[in-house]
Amino acid sequence: MKQKPRYAVFGNPVAHSKSPQIHQKFAEQENVEIEYERIFAEIGGFDEAARAFFAAGGLGANVTVPFKLDAYRFVDEHSDRALAAGAVNTIIPLGGGRFRGDNSDGVGLVNDIIHAQGVEVAGKNVLLIGAGGAVRGVIPVLLEKNPASIVIANRTDEKAREAAERFGIESLPLAELPAAHFDIVINGTSGGLSGEIPAVAPEVFAQCSLAYDMVYGKDAEPFLQFARSSGAAKTADGLGMLVGQAAFSYSLWRGFEPDIKPVFEYMKSL
Template identity: 50%
Template structure:
């Protein structure tokens, strides 16, 4: 039996053991996957113990994505640019490879599950923290035309523009604070702030959504988030939460570990039904 895990603190709420259990069942993979509560001040010790005992791979969630970056012996280019790792894999030589599947998970959810074509789109990204860093590169590579990063402190948003500038030469990147937002129209607005966790909403003006726009909250919950409710009131053509991104980033990690790509639609449906049932 091959062993995998997800590290976090807290971790009891994690859907990852269920998701990967369903993936393994679907693809006939013999693997065990469990949740591990790592001490906030000793992710390295906890992860080292797991891999030394024969663990082959792990997912990493809050608050350890930066610790996982430091823990990794090698990094994928997308993890290096994102400055965070959410997927670890033990190589044949014993070295730990760090990757970031968050962004590709978002892009797959947008394109495959929601039918949203990113090419040529004008995108507004709310927030400049770790969640934002993980999704910028895949969005640019999907061919968006324009990306504005808005954050409470504009300096953090500007840093991200500098990091990702030139990655997709045709794309226009800009940054600002909440006050810099005006009635520019966006085809896609992504909420990568933590405001939804506390039931809050960034101070957004009216008129941000173009006709046919999609509003997407990277968080998910049983109820629509404040951002999703705002978007509906603003006339968004489509509103979505981040449950699909959770499933798709897990599928990418599963593929990295097992070299088998699971089907995600049934897993997402089961997870959604479970979430709605409370």
């Protein structure tokens, strides 16, 4: 019996990931059968887990927290998006034990903000909270949309400063963010997975037209609730980003471009 094409998402934690359901819906659109699994990797064990998956016939992988920087180091070639971000969330095997890395996070985020949420990025002041692979992945695509400014803030100031220098943007300590300045506030920390919200003052949201959390579902709710109660006009979790980046990954692996909208509506209904 012929084996189905195999794909996976690597993370820690990863049991919560909705990526398998999303990719199965894309496969239905393409009228093919695939296998897509969640793979938990130990911290420090990403390379070993990824090599084992591809050695067993894996044809593509997504990478979520905290392994996007590990994945960047793991691959042999990088797309322009991955090079700009310094982070990889999509791995494509090239054959002969070689791999190409891409980053679909920024495409997924920006498309969701502009097209689904109806909020323009051009001319806006954007705050990014967090400085890990997820945040680095979206900065290059945000910059392409010509915002008035992007400020990055993180619990560890040094990581924020490093990212700011890399992309030519500003960094500020969380406690020093200006009040009523930001139009779009994006939480890219993984704190929501453990119920934490970033230590920012409520006044930061006073003129916020959109507060966005890159995580989705109940994990995003503490931050979004805080943003709403602090004055944010609109809030959104990262489900649209997830579906959008997944569609981009799927097209890289299979050369088929899925229709995002029905899959997003399906995932919202779960």
